[in-house]
Amino acid sequence: MSFARPLLLLALGLLPLWWWLRAKRLARLSGTQMSDVRPAAGAAERLWVARLPVTLRSACLGAWIIAAAGPRIGAARSETRSEGISIVLAVDISGSMQAEDFAPANRIDVAKQTAIEFVRARTSDRIGLVAFAGQALTQVPITTDYAVLEQALRELHPGMLEDGTAIGTAIGTAANRLRRAPGKSKVLVLLTDGVNNKGTVDPRTAGEAAATFGIKIYTIGIGTRGQAPMPTEYGADGQLRYEMRPVEIDEQLLTEIASMTGGRYYRATDTQSLRHIFEEINRLEKTEVEQVVYRRFDEAYRVPLALGLVALALEIVVAGTFAVRVP
Template identity: 45%
Template sequence: MFEGIEFLHKEMFWLLLLLLPAVAWYIFKHKKQTAEIKISTIKGFKTSKSVWPVLRHLMFVLRLAALGLLIIALARPQTVDVSTKTKKTEGIDIMIAVDISASMLAKDLKPNRLEALKEVASDFVKQRPNDRIGIVEYAGESYTKTPLTSDKSIVLSAISDIKYTGIVEGGTAIGMGLATAVNRLKDSNAKSKVVILLTDGVNNTGEIDPTIATELALEFGIKVYGVGIGTNGMALSPVAIRQDGSFVYERVQVEIDDDLLTKIANDTGGKYFRATDNQSLSDIYDEINELETTEIEERKFYNYEEKFRPYAIAALCLIIFEFLLRHTVFRSFI
C-alpha cells in the first residue's frame, strides 16, 4: 500500500493512538445508553433477530476510518524521484606494463605469479570507472596489447587474455616495457599520467636502458609505480620445457632488482612495492587506487510528488457517507 512512498511528517502517526481511547469511549457510552429490562422468562415473547442494531456501529467505524485517513494525509505521503547528474573532471590515464617472461609462472603466488596478477589487476580496473587504461606486455621485447581506452570491457578482456606463449623473445627488458608505456602516455592531456610497472626479475635484455626510459617518463610528467612480484628467497619456478610442452619446475633463487625499481619510482614521483604473496599484491593495488584518485562532481535532483490528496478525499467521502447514513437509513436509531 505504501510501497515507494515516504512520509515527511512521520510524527503525525502518533495521533493514531488517539483512536484507542475513542474506541473505549464508544463502548462505554454504548453500554450506558442501552436500555435494559429484567424479566424472569421470554417464553411468552416472539423473538426475531435483526442486523440493524449491529449495522448502526458502522457509522462509528466510518468515522474512525476517516480519522485514520486524515492522519495519514497529515503525515504528508510523497514519492521521491531522484535523478543524478555526474560531471567527470579530467581523469587519470594509466598504462599497466606486465612482465610475461617464463619466470612469471613461478608458483610462490597462487596459482602462479601471472594468474594472481591478472586477478588483482582486473579488480583494480573495475574500481577505476572514470579513467582510461591500457596494457603493455613485455619480456625480451615489448608491445602494446591494448592502447588507452575508457571501455573497461576491452581492458578486462585483454587482461584475461594475458598468458605466457614463448612467442615474445625471452628475458626481461624492463627498460623496453617502461618505454613502450611512456610512449602511449606522452601525448595524453590527462591531469595525471601513471605507469604501473610489474616485473619479477632484473633487466637483462632490451634495446632501451631503464635509466633512459625513466628520463623519458620524467620529461613527460609520467609517474611510475613499480611492483616487484615474488617471494623472498627460493621459489618453485619453470627451468625447462618437456617435449609435450609442459614445464619442469625446480626451486630457484628469486632475483628482483629492487634497487632499480625503487630508483625508477622515486625519480618519477611514484612508489615501489614488493608483493611476496597474493594478499600483499592485492594490498598494493588498493594503495595505488587510493593514491591516484579522480575527482567527480555529482549533483542529485529530487522531484517530490505529493500523495496526501487521495487520503484526504477518501476521508471526506467517508464522512459524507456516514452523514447520509445517519440522516437516512439509521435515522430511527439515533
C-alpha cells in the same frame, strides 16, 4: 515548491500581531464602531459583516507577502563531470612469471586477476595495457572500454614475446602512449619479477624521460624472498618442469625509477600482498570529480499576487456597501 526570498515569509508572523493589537484598541473604545446599513439584521450578523473588511485586508497582505517571497516551482538536475586519470599497466610475461610461489596459482595468473580487479575499481579513467618480456608490445591502447581491456589481460601468457626482461623498453613503450594522453595525471604501473637483461633502452634513462612527461611510475616487484619453484623446461609429457632457484629482483633499480618520477616501489611476496598493493595504488590515484547542479524554476508569484488583488477589491466593495465605518 521553493522560495527565492524565504526570509520574507517571516513577515506573515506580523499579521496575528496586528489582529491582536487591533482587538486591544477596539476593546478600549466605547460605543459602536461599525454600523450595519441593514438595522433589522441580528447582532451576530452585524459582527460578522463588520469583521469582513479587515479579514480581506489580512488575506490581501498575506498573499502579497507570499508573492514577494518569490514562490517558484521547478526541479534540480545534477551532472557529474570527472577528469579521469590516464593509466598504463605494464605486465611482465617472461617465462619466470610461471613460477609457482603465489597460491593458488603462478605469478602471472595472480597478477592478471589482481590487475582485472584494479581495472574494475576504476570508473572514468583511461587505461592501456603493455606486455613485455624480451621486448614490449602495446596490447590495448589507452581506452575507457574496460571490457576489451579485461579480455586482453585474461589472454596474457608467457611465450607471446621473446623471453627476457626488457624493463627499459617497457617503460619507453608505455611512456610513449601516456605522453599523448589527455588529462593532467598520468600513471604507469609496472609489474615485473626479474632483472633488466634485454632491450636497447636503459631503464633509468627511460624513467627520466617519463618524468619529463609528468608520468608517475609505480613499480612492483613480484616474487617470494629466497627461493621459488621456477620453470626450467617442458617434459616429454608437455608439462613444465620446475626447480627451486633463487628469486632475483632488481629492487634498487625499481626503487630509483619510482623515486625519480614521484611514484613508489612495492614488493609483493604473495597473493594477498599484491592485492593490497593494487588497493593502495587505487587509493593514491583518485579521480577528480566535479558535480554541477542545474536548477530550472517557473515563477509562481502571479497566483498569490492575483489573490491579493481580488481580496483588496472585495474589501473595498464590502467596506463601501455592507459595512460602513461611522464616526
